Amino acid sequence: MWNHSDLVLHDDVAVFYGHDTILVGMSFLVDPLLLAVCGASIVWLHNRLFHRVTRRAKTYLAALTLITFWIVAGSMYLNLSWFDWVWQGIGQAASGRDFMINSGLFDFEYVNTAGFIDTVALILFLLYPMWLYCGIFLGYFLFGRHERQTGMVGLL
Numbered sequence: 625m626w627n628h629s630d631l632v633l634h635d636d637v638a639v640f641y642g643h644d645t646i647l648v649g650m651s652f653l654v655d656p657l658l659l660a661v662c663g664a665s666i667v668w669l670h671n672r673l674f675h676r677v678t679r680r681a682k683t684y685l686a687a688l689t690l691i692t693f694w695i696v697a698g699s700m701y702l703n704l705s706w707f708d709w710v711w712q713g714i715g716q717a718a719s720g721r722d723f724m725i726n727s728g729l730f731d732f733e734y735v736n737t738a739g740f741i742d743t744v745a746l747i748l749f750l751l752y753p754m755w756l757y758c759g760i761f762l763g764y765f766l767f768g769r770h771e772r773q774t775g776m777v778g779l780l
Contacts, residue, residue: 652724652725652727652748653727653729654727655693655748655752655755656751656755659689659752660755660759660762662756662759663686663755663758663759663760663761664760664762664763664766666682666685666760666763667682667767670682671767675770682760686756690752690756694749697752698749699720700720700724701721701724701745701749702721707720716728721737722734725737
């Protein structure tokens with residue numbers, strides 16, 4: 625955790641200096657793994673709980689997951705104030721964009737990002753459905769495609 629001596633104001637942005645870094649939450653480094661886990665969880669939830677409710681529950685859960693990730697990660701990248709609590713409580717980042725780009729591990733430019741960094745960020749945001757689909761595919765492998773199938777987990 626940081627203390628007040630680690631906080632320095634630099635060009636109207638608070639910058640944390642210290643040694644402790646916590647890598648949890650949304651960032652471009654963590655989001656692909658979280659989306660894949662969410663995709664596998666969607667398959668498990670659908671096969672075990674929601675298949676009786678509707679056949680499209682998987683689609684609804686996937687859409688809700690993507691929308692949630694895009695809203696939270698996009699708001700952090702755009703430094704929208706209503707998600708400041710997310711990046712402030714997670715690690716040592718000067719802003720939501722700093723957390724999304726650097727994840728507390730790197731030192732890429734996060735203030736003047738027009739051009740290359742914003743283009744890469746847009747590409748990463750556009751890849752979110754692919755990561756979720758990879759998780760859904762993993763879920764099919766582990767848990768089966770239908771409620772009657774058990775997948776690889778059933779073989780254990």
